[in-house]
Amino acid sequence: MKLGVDSLDFLQNAVRESRAIRHMSPHPFRNAPLPEADELDLRSYRGLIEVHPADQVVVVRAGTGIRDLQTELATQGQGLPWVPGPGEEENLDLVTAIGMNLPHLGMATHGSWREWVLGLTVVQPSGEIVHCGSRAVKNVAGYDVQRLLVGARGTLGIIAEVILRTCPLKALPDVAVTQAAQVDFIQRTLPTEFPSLVAALGDAVVLADKAASVVYGVGEPAEASTGWVLTAGRYAIADRVQAKYWQRAKAEFDPSGKLNPGEVQL
Amino acid sequence: MDVERGWLAELMGFLRPDQVLTGAAARRGYDCDAYTVDRFPPVAIVLPESTAEVAEVVRWCNLRNVPFTARGAGTGLSGGSLPALGGIVISTKKLTQILEIDLPNRQMLAQTGIANKKLSDAVKAAGLHFAPDPSSQTVATLGGNIAENAGGPHTLKYGVTASHVVALTLVTPEGDVVQLGDRVPGGPGLDLAGLVIGSEGTLGIATEAWVTLTPLPNHVITALVAFGTVREATESVAEIIASGTIPAALEIMDRGILGALKAAFNLEYPVGTEALLLVECDGDSAELVKAEMATVDAICRSQNCLNLETAEDEVARQKLWTARKKGVGAMGRLAPSIVTHDGVIPRSKLPEMLDTVYEVASRHQIGVANIFHAGDGNLHPCFYFDDRDPDQVRRVVEAGEEIMRRCIELGGSITGEHGIGVEKLDLMGLMFSPADLEFQAQAKRIFNDGALCNPCKILPNQKSCVEHKSRWRGMAW
């Protein structure tokens, strides 16, 4: 069943009643949806809830498109230091970008989601609505669960609302948005290994972000002794430690395996 | 059976005698950190020299069901390294090596017992530094910084510890050794290192970490601005932030601090000064740094500052920093006891919040001085009082709680850098609902589902802590 989410209440009820849920948008770096899961489309749960330009903080519904968010923020002299990589859907929704911890072209100077997400409202598989983090830019009260959910591919909870740190327009990254192009993988290495990575990839390089040592490419990534690759297909965890703790996290946060089943191969 | 004697023999089986301290003086020395209200002595302090030794101690603690607590320099301000249920304190005092410096990739691998400042000292000649700079940096350890996600005056521009530690070696609460994070950050997957950083030593003991090294800026201008009212200083901060300028540091000291500085060091500031604002702008382009400072200058003048002094060369700049660096120490002159609070508010609320702090202090008839990271909205109201007088102690506690409540009401936090420890256990319920706290408990259990690794910290109402609490809770409570 496909359901468009238009309120937190609706989302809560749908989550409570469903046995299996997929809730992130299609993206080239994700799997095809599994047939037996209900699909919750969060893209209709969108819009700004609070904007605090003087504090450089915004509270926004997680289905909001990033381009729409940028347009709204710009009217307040603010922006998110996100510069979409080649081939990236410009109005991708936050829940997908954050769930995948998607890289971008402003990373070298402005960091990424793990630095920008100050807090979250999350719907748990039971339907319970919980909060973590706060609107303060500096906060060490309790465990940083929000950091754990960035990149968790929606498997530990459904991100419904996000508190984001914003940036004054004049301090946004000075990087041009690239023309749309197809990209099959994103690969990052240590700076010292970057030149040989770019050489090894040759024509496969669509864009080389030297400042961040990140390559956007087509075809297959190259062997590298450092770093990581984000690529299409089922997300399989190679690292034994990651796999062990992801399993433990899953047992704590989603013991029935309801959220984004099949998203991650543990 | 003499349990403790039996323990010792076992510990000594894999550690040298000089790595196990059990004397009364040592146990007393480790019964609290720089938050001295709550105390409880450990049975023994161990001083491992490698990750393997830490792991061995932790596995032994699991075998014998003995609580254990990591400790760096003990400068924590919320009781994080207090061994709340006794047991063993695992000190990182002997884990102080720098293991690798990778200048081309601007990273360094170090053991976690090393003092924060030593990291920067080691790469200064290469024009680099470890950016987190807590005021305690000459002694506070990398491990303590990781556990508390420490910040400092330059956090405003450069970020907290979490932004500068990419990977770490962790001895888990069960005694396994795991590598978390990746030298190349930003990748897919769970940010396990990010969860451990800031978890106050409750998710295991970090023994080694890869940290990133940040280039020292080519140009730095420091300004010390005197204001006739605190409100003008806080309004200036809010305006500077709102203008889109991000200085490297924005720190405020109020009259209470200036009085202490005069008493301790005979430092004088312009007549009528009620607050000092320290601003530092830095960067690689001299023009941009000058332009930033010009914006700051214009804002401070429009807020009627009494005096604005700037400095560019190192010696003159350090002189302007004196008030900030010596302010906390100078407060020792004001009263026998000082409690330093740590709350955060959205920075536009600074003016309003400072008014509240003075109002609360005056209503409770206690002295207050403020020295804080204004740019981050991170307040440090310091109450000075006589802890021999129970009534004063009660008023200090009540005033502190009132201020924390107000921070939460304004959308802030009950701690910006000192952590929850045991000090703020009872305040967690003000900021988070029971369901939110259970959400955090789920995250904790990923690494720690037992009760041995630094028990009784961060989450209130932990099993076996509640009934034990009266043994370590100080008279203030």
Ligand SMILES: Cc1cc2nc3c(=O)[nH]c(=O)nc-3n(C[C@H](O)[C@H](O)[C@H](O)COP(=O)(O)OP(=O)(O)OC[C@H]3O[C@@H](n4cnc5c(N)ncnc54)[C@H](O)[C@@H]3O)c2cc1C
């Ligand atoms: C004068 C003064 C100024 C200060 N200024 C600042 C400031 O500007 N900014 C700031 O953030 N803090 C500040 N602090 C607080 C304190 O210095 C920091 O929290 C610091 O990071 C603690 O380091 P430490 O080595 O002393 O840790 P400790 O106090 O020994 O321990 C702190 C916590 O870390 C845990 N821990 C220690 N080592 C490890 C390890 N290897 N693995 C896992 N857990 C570990 C302990 O269990 C405990 O929970 C200040 C303190 C003082 C006294």
